[in-house]
Amino acid sequence: MKEKSILTVPLLSPAWKKIAFLFFPLPVILVIGMAIAQMDIDPNEGAEIIYGFWAIGFAMLNLTKEKDEDEMIKSFRLQAFQTGFYWLIWGLGAIMLINYYRFGNISSEIFSAYLVLFLLNAYIYGAFQYQKYMAAKDIK
Structure with a gap:
């Protein structure tokens, strides 16, 4: 695959993690201020403001380089994205069942692109961190 391919995802430098972590308290402060x-x-x-900011924060964390970006980390990153989508499908199914039980219909205003992107990026981040934790645990 060529280096300049549209399939190549550029990763952010590790300094972006500090900026990404600002996206978690900032919307809460913004909504309280409003x-x-x-x-x-x-x-x-x-809620949409908070979900949107958190989705951006987790996306930035997911696309930030690790200190040692080797083949194992690339494999973890790919597996985390696959796992995140898997968990998203089951999570959305669970939300649909809860909505049906509570409100008598599957859809409601709780479903939005912001919520789905937040959940997806949170699941990806969780899966990636879990894989790194398990790999570090196996080394010891």
Whole structure:
């Protein structure tokens, strides 16, 4: 595969992790500030702001290089993306069942692109960190 292929995903430098971690408290502070300023926002809009920021934060963490970016880490990264999609499918199924049980229908305003991207990136991050933890545990 060529180096300049559209299939090559450029990874961010490790310094981006610090910026990514700012995306977790920032939307909560923003939504609280909007509530204190008595801006007329729907609670669902506040949740969407938080989901969107968290999705961006986890995406940045998922696309940040590790200190030693070797073939094992590349394999972990690929497996984490596959695992994240697998967990997303089951998680969305569980949310649909809960919605059906609570509201009598499968769809509701809780489903949004922000929520799905947040869940996907959180699952990918969790799977990647778990694989690194297990690999480090096996080395000891």
